Amino acid sequence: MNRFDAIKLQQDKLYRDYKSLVEQAYNFRQTDSALSDISEYRAIKLLNKLNRLKYLYREQKQSII
Template sequence: METLKNINERRKQLLYHYKTLIEESYNLRETDCALSDIQEYNAIKTLEELNMLNFLSR
């Protein structure tokens, strides 16, 4: 049961991190396209990890 609690806590952290990366990417879109793309890539990687944890917590 402790493992499920850890998974859920990690999911919350990743979701917050994903949202901040997406917001940063959107804000940088007009000023620095390359940095915006890097932030979007990091957000996609975070989303992949979040999806794996969602699968484990079912």
């Protein structure tokens, strides 16, 4: 497995986790606002990691071309 595949797999996993946390935050919004806020915070942290991986993936791709 090369570096691109590893980054892409990590991105896919983080994106699935991000979607799950956003859905969880939405579902908790009416019943438990504290849990909703925690899920939203975790989703934001994952989104930050995703953005860093996108940048890294783009940089690696451009260096080959």
